[in-house]
Amino acid sequence: MPWAALEQALSSRLPATQAGGGRPALPVRLIAGLLYLKHAYDLSDEAVCERWLENPYWQFFTGEVVFQTRLPCDASSLTRWRQRLGEAGMEELLAHTINAAHAMQAVDARELSRVIVDTTVQEKAIAYPTDSRLLEVARKKLVLLAKMRRVLRRQRTVLGRLMRDIQRKLDQVNTGVRERIAVWLERAQRLYTQRPKDKQKLYALHAPEVECIGKGKARQAYEFGVKVGIAVTACKGLVVGARSFPGNPYDGDTLAEQLEQTRGLLQDVSVEPTVAIVDLGYRGRAVDGVQVLHRGKAKTLTRRQWRWIKRRQAVEPVIGHLKDDCRLRRCRLKGAQGDALHVLGCAAGYNLRWLLRWIAFLRAWMRAMGWSSLSTVPLSPTALGA
Numbered sequence: 001m002p003w004a005a006l007e008q009a010l011s012s013r014l015p016a017t018q019a020g021g022g023r024p025a026l027p028v029r030l031i032a033g034l035l036y037l038k039h040a041y042d043l044s045d046e047a048v049c050e051r052w053l054e055n056p057y058w059q060f061f062t063g064e065v066v067f068q069t070r071l072p073c074d075a076s077s078l079t080r081w082r083q084r085l086g087e088a089g090m091e092e093l094l095a096h097t098i099n100a101a102h103a104m105q106a107v108d109a110r111e112l113s114r115v116i117v118d119t120t121v122q123e124k125a126i127a128y129p130t131d132s133r134l135l136e137v138a139r140k141k142l143v144l145l146a147k148m149r150r151v152l153r154r155q156r157t158v159l160g161r162l163m164r165d166i167q168r169k170l171d172q173v174n175t176g177v178r179e180r181i182a183v184w185l186e187r188a189q190r191l192y193t194q195r196p197k198d199k200q201k202l203y204a205l206h207a208p209e210v211e212c213i214g215k216g217k218a219r220q221a222y223e224f225g226v227k228v229g230i231a232v233t234a235c236k237g238l239v240v241g242a243r244s245f246p247g248n249p250y251d252g253d254t255l256a257e258q259l260e261q262t263r264g265l266l267q268d269v270s271v272e273p274t275v276a277i278v279d280l281g282y283r284g285r286a287v288d289g290v291q292v293l294h295r296g297k298a299k300t301l302t303r304r305q306w307r308w309i310k311r312r313q314a315v316e317p318v319i320g321h322l323k324d325d326c327r328l329r330r331c332r333l334k335g336a337q338g339d340a341l342h343v344l345g346c347a348a349g350y351n352l353r354w355l356l357r358w359i360a361f362l363r364a365w366m367r368a369m370g371w372s373s374l375s376t377v378p379l380s381p382t383a384l385g386a
Contacts, residue, residue: 001096002096002099002103003029003063005096006028006092006093007029009092010085010089013089014028014031014089026081029063030062030072030073031078033061033063034052034062034073034078035082035093035345036097036348037058037352039326039346040350040353042326044075045076046075048078049071049072049073049078052071053068082333083337087340090344090348091261091264093345094265095264095266097348097352098112098240098265098266099268099269101355102269104358106355106358107233112233113275114234114273114275114277114308115234115241115262115273116232116233116314116315117229117241117259117277117278117282118278118315118316118319119228119254119281120227120228120323121215121223121225121226122226122227122228122244122329122339123223123225123329123330124204124209124225125330125331126204126206126207126224128224129201129203129210129224131196134191134203134205135191135192137205138184138191139162139188142181142188143162146165146166146169146181160192163188166181167185170182187208188205190202207335209226209246209335209336209339210224210225210226211224211227211248212224226244226246226248226339227244227249227254228244228328228343229241229242229243229244229245229258230242230318231259231261232318234277234314235311237317237354239318239322239347239350239351240262241259241261241262241347242261242344243257243258243343243344244339244343245257246336251281252283252284252285255282255287256287259290274289274291275291275308276290276291277293277294277309277312278292278294279295279312280294280296282294293305294312295309327342327346327349331343
């Protein structure tokens with residue numbers, strides 16, 4: 001990994017010390033390495049710190065030169081570092097995996113210029129939203145908040161009556177508590193008035209940003225989370241774009257933003273996407289400077305373009321591995337910002353696994369060719385048979 005370049009890119013977001021003093025901050029390489037490993041091996045914040053403690057290879061990957069016998073940091077620190085990095089910082093982590101693949105000559109400029117774009121659902125860590133359960137959760141939450149400040153003397157059994165009681169007695173509590181209760185009261189009111197066939201429903205009290213998305217799957221008609229876009233290279237499946245799209249937009253309306261992000265991630269390797277291979281969900285949309293190909297243009301496609309379109313399904317196993325191996329199946333981070341950070345972390349973790357597979361292939365090829373050291377290996381794609 002290009003650690004020096006990554007540290008320089010993130011230095012403004014991760015200062016060495018706090019503005020108000022205090023102990024020095026953790027090294028950038030340690031934080032970035034832990035975030036890479038977390039998503040590459042599908043681990044929680046707590047588990048990645050524990051695995052790091054017993055794995056010397058992971059410690060070397062994050063910059064240690066002597067085996068450490070203490071945890072690298074408290075697991076809650078990773079949450080704060082993610083928030084400080086923000087979406088732009090997580091994009092830097094993803095971009096440097098692409099730069100590493102290009103520097104290793106695992107992918108060339110021609111490969112990076114043709115991308116496959118698709119969308120999927122990043123589900124939120126919520127229980128299946130049934131009306132009866134949501135009403136009970138809202139009632140319990142309001143009772144808890146009310147009892148904390150002795151607003152109510154007994155438990156209510158009907159959510160509507162409870163809300164009216166709390167609204168009448170809000171003036172009896174201080175401003176800070178009133179604002180906190182008002183947030184949950186607004187969500188309870190929204191839940192109380194919504195009906196089964198309504199649009200823009202509330203599906204989780206603790207995650208109001210959750211949306212109901214139907215992708216036409218027989219086994220799961222609806223998924224509850226946020227729509228995310230994924231862009232991968234057409235031949236080798238390296239992820240070159242990943243972002244969330246709140247509001248459940250039409251797939252075609254996400255194409256321009258997805259390609260704009262991909263263009264930004266590829267700027268360090270001086271490549272821009274020129275061909276986007278998509279499914280029929282993107283038809284009717286065009287992007288300046290990019291040739292958009294799908295089956296709906298069958299009568300105007302050349303033989304070469306048809307060969308490219310036959311590679312469109314290559315994005316599906318990438319999405320499957322992102323969900324099964326890199327934690328994309330369930331997002332446990334808070335809010336819309338958590339959704340955006342999570343999908344970028346999953347993409348960076350997938351690319352790290354991709355690079356490890358490439359290194360394993362390279363070592364096997366070296367043994368087969370009789371080379372004993374990497375310095376004697378011609379790393380051109382032609383020599384490797386790529």
